[in-house]
Amino acid sequence: MADYKLHCFAESGHSYKAALMLELSGANWEPVFADFMNGALRQPEYLETNEMAEAPVLEHKGTKLSQSGVILDYLSTSLGKFAPGSADERREVLRWILWDNHKMSSQVGLTRFLMNFLPEEKRPEQVIGFMQGRLKAAYTVLDRRLEGRDWVAAEHCTIADFSCCSYLYYPEPFGFDRADWPNIAAWLDRIAAIDGWQHPYDLMPGRT
Amino acid sequence: MADYKLHCFAESGHSYKAALMLELSGANWEPVFADFMNGALRQPEYLETNEMAEAPVLEHKGTKLSQSGVILDYLSTSLGKFAPGSADERREVLRWILWDNHKMSSQVGLTRFLMNFLPEEKRPEQVIGFMQGRLKAAYTVLDRRLEGRDWVAAEHCTIADFSCCSYLYYPEPFGFDRADWPNIAAWLDRIAAIDGWQHPYDLMPGRT
CATH class of the missing domain: 3.40.30.10 (Glutaredoxin)
Structure with missing residues (x-):
């Protein structure tokens, strides 16, 4: 077991x-x-x-x-x-996990759902456009953060990286193009290069 | 100082x-x-x-x-x-703070902004209606949680209560009516009865 x-x-x-x-x-x-x-x-x-x-x-x-x-x-x-290595690092990790929940994963998850998992006639186009604008602001914060850094919250990879990266590996369109965000793109490759990394659709069960 | x-x-x-x-x-x-x-x-x-x-x-x-x-x-x-009193309580406090950031404060804050702080001709009505639907789901979770409980995350008032309650004290309309959510209403009164409580517009500086 x-x-x-x-x-x-x-x-x-x-x-x-x-x-x-x-x-x-x-x-x-x-x-x-x-x-x-x-x-x-x-x-x-x-x-x-x-x-x-x-x-x-x-x-x-x-x-x-x-x-x-x-x-x-x-x-x-x-x-x-x-894991974070000190009290300061723990707070920095928590800070990015909270930011991710507030500004990144929540909004990517919603936008991707509306664009890909609703029937076309039910898609609220104004909501989708609005959310994409907010997501652009979130990508800007993250890309700026990763300028000259390897990892989001510490000198090594932490749970904050796993929190912030997750939705960005999905293939369905939601208004994110790696070509527009070079620091995010390099960081996604860095995480995917960790030994044992798997794509979400390979790691977890789905309906089919 | x-x-x-x-x-x-x-x-x-x-x-x-x-x-x-x-x-x-x-x-x-x-x-x-x-x-x-x-x-x-x-x-x-x-x-x-x-x-x-x-x-x-x-x-x-x-x-x-x-x-x-x-x-x-x-x-x-x-x-x-x-403060939380044990490791289990600490996780429960963090759980509600994360939920608040993801589902409550983030969405109330946005909806209230769109409905009250944008010029009327710029208000995205479809977005506002959509967000109010999502907020109803959030109020449902919180009201159910507070059924038979005094505080969100522990037997005493904690920082999780301060996180979840904050936007609900604002007077501007954003689709929340205390009359619809009796457990939330009683809990808001409970927090406001703590010695020293002040309304946000009295506690913090504004533009006027």
Whole structure:
């Protein structure tokens, strides 16, 4: 039996943050498919696991944790990898994880969903255009941050990198082109070069 | 001279989280007006303080911190108030702060801005309607959480309460009516009953 179980689905960038951390840390883990697209996360059974109706959820030694940022923080301690090294570094890691939740992953996740997983006639075009404008501001902050730096929050790769990068590996269009953001592009290649890296669609189960 | 300086502005719910924490903890603090509405946060001078171009920023003993969640975490340690009491409680507090950044404050802040601080002819009506739908889902999660509980993340009031509540005290319309959410309404009254509580427009400086 696996030490860690991750309730997740392939399309979820939030899940991918935790899956990538588990995989690159060499954890003994297994995914449990959470069928978001068919509404399974809003069913009473899942709400007992996570009242926020979201993936991922991590199960470890009888504990259930949700929110990717909490899971990453927990795993960096329990696995002893990709962790901040000092109190200052811990705050810097948390700062970028919060920024990611507020300005990057939340808005990329939403925009990608609207552009790719809704029937064309139901796509709210004004919302999509508006969100793409906000995302451009987020890419600007991240690209500027990575100017002359290898990693987002420390001198080494940390859980903050896994948080900020996750949605940017997905192939569906959401208004992000690596060619426009050279520092982000180089950093995505740097993470993908870590031994054991896998694409989200290879690392997590999907509907097919 | 004050021990703590908080770069903030009255309309900013993110700033209010930190201001409320400082005030209710009895800290010796002073606000520094950050003129967001006139674009001051995008100027090079402010970007050196916070490359994320956001308020609040806390200054304390030569350290500058940004992201309200990081500031709240720092203050709960340095002031020894409204802090989680165990590792499990710390994770629960972080879980709700992350949820707030992802699903509540970020979306309330945006919706309120679009509905109240843009000229009427520039308001993107489809975006406003869409965001209000998402906010209804967020209020549902929070109201359900507060069913039979006094506080969001622990048996006592913590920084997670200050994070989640902040935007809900503002008077401008953004699609939230206390009458629809009885558990949230009772909890907002509970926080406002803490000795020293002040409304955001009284606690922080504005343009007038």
